[in-house]
Amino acid sequence: MNIKASLIILLCVSFPFVGSSQIRFSETIQTSKTATDTEASLFFVDFWATWCGPCVYASEYLGVLQKQYPDNFYVISLSEENPDIVKKFLKKNPTDLAVSIDYKGETFRANNTRVLPYGLLINANGTVLWKGSPTDFKKADLVKYLKQNTRTKDVNKVFKVQKIKQEVFEADYIPSADFEMKQLKGETYETLVRNSINGYIHYKGFLKNIIAREYNILLSQVKLESNLNKTYEVYIKKGTNATFQILDELKLDLFHTQSKGDVLMIDISNINYWDTNQIDWGINTAEYLIDDSQIQADNVAFKDVMYQLASVLNLPVVTKGGEPDEELHDWQIHHRFYNLMQSNMLDTYGINATKEPGSFKIYTIRKKTP
Incomplete structure (x- = not known):
């Protein structure tokens, strides 16, 4: 199956509008x-x-x-x-x-x-x-x-x-170090901004959202006092883990505990990955197509597509049966109907997915004690 660049990448899960006003x-x-x-x-x-x-x-x-x-x-x-x-x-x-x-x-x-x-x-x-x-x-x-x-x-x-004061356009910023971070004064982001720029992952958003995305977990799995949840802009050199650099920069400690509840258990003992030739959206495009029925991804690692699946299902994902590889792959996963999702993942990738009671990690972030 070869899905060409005509496929559309989207995600909109909530639809309030301004009603009958302008x-x-x-x-x-x-x-x-x-x-x-x-x-x-x-x-x-x-x-x-x-x-x-x-x-x-x-x-x-x-x-x-x-x-x-x-x-x-x-x-x-x-x-x-x-x-x-x-x-x-x-x-x-x-x-x-x-x-x-x-x-x-x-x-x-x-x-x-x-x-x-x-x-x-x-x-x-x-x-x-x-x-x-x-x-x-x-x-x-x-x-x-x-x-x-x-x-x-x-x-x-x-x-x-409604005219507003325009900001001066600046060329794309190129960081001078592998990790850069600054607090954004007076700026808030309801959703996390994440993109790739010049070999870096670039974030803009609340600290809680950034940490959740770095760990590829749900927001509900991150506990952070509201006074610490400020907005930041972060540049991370691709291939590096920035979580602990962020925590050190802000003088924060991170602890994790186990919590019990429903999880999506992903058994990858017989996984059969797609290569990167199944989907081709071209260079410098978004990585995902996510609508109300399926997730498609072009050149995405296992942990990243599982993060998207956890997000649309609002269910923690737990993996068993071995360690997933960190290579890039193409993906097409149905999520709207559970039975269809199960058969799709099993038939296409050899992944056995079941919703069942289980345990998952909760990450708590606190100020370091003096």
Whole structure:
């Protein structure tokens, strides 16, 4: 099986929206070059980022729909990046779609948008009609919703541009050491920002989230006093373990205890790994495709994909039957239906997965005693 770069990488598990009020953006980069009017009955918000390779495919797909239905349908591609970064990207990768900036992430946060691309279809009242991967929104869906929603509204009344003071664009920062860390004053992140830059893993977020991701465990498995859970930016040279460097930097101690409860027991005694040729999303794209039914991953280690599985199931993962290797592999795991997940993992990888009572580690972080 060879899954090409047309596959879409996303994760959005919570869908609150702003209801019937205006949706605020910080800047309009360009208006639609295809839509015949600024008035429409349906509006599609295409959440994307310049670093997300599959987002480009998703936008191209929406561009086709926009050309097929230039009347009463209006697509806006929305990024929360610095507008200078987006403008620079569009010079090399032009689009006919409308492009806007949600620079402070208000609309992203309102929809708990975690991994991209992701899309929302709303009507003239601001009511969400559809949500999910943009490429899952089919022509038949659009035709159906157009018939059901005839009231039109000007795009500028649905989406309000609210100018903010822009920050100066700076080139990607290159750390001078294998580990760098600084506290972020006045910045909070509801979800952890994690990406790869110039051979480093780059984090922005709360300390608890960073530690949980470094250990590939659930947030509920990390205990940390609220006054210690500040936001940080961390650069970690790939291939190094930064947990203890972070703890030493902050003069913290870490202890672990065993807790009992339901776990997903993963028996890897007969594991048969995929190689890295099953999925190919290209260079410098996101690693995961995670939707409401499956996880796909391109060049990802076992422990990292198990972290994603634990997150979507909200269940600690415990491994038995040997030590998993640390090599990179491709993955495709169903998670929506438990029996399907079991058979999928067993048939595809020889992994026996069972939900059962078990024990798992709880990590407690405290200030070092003088």
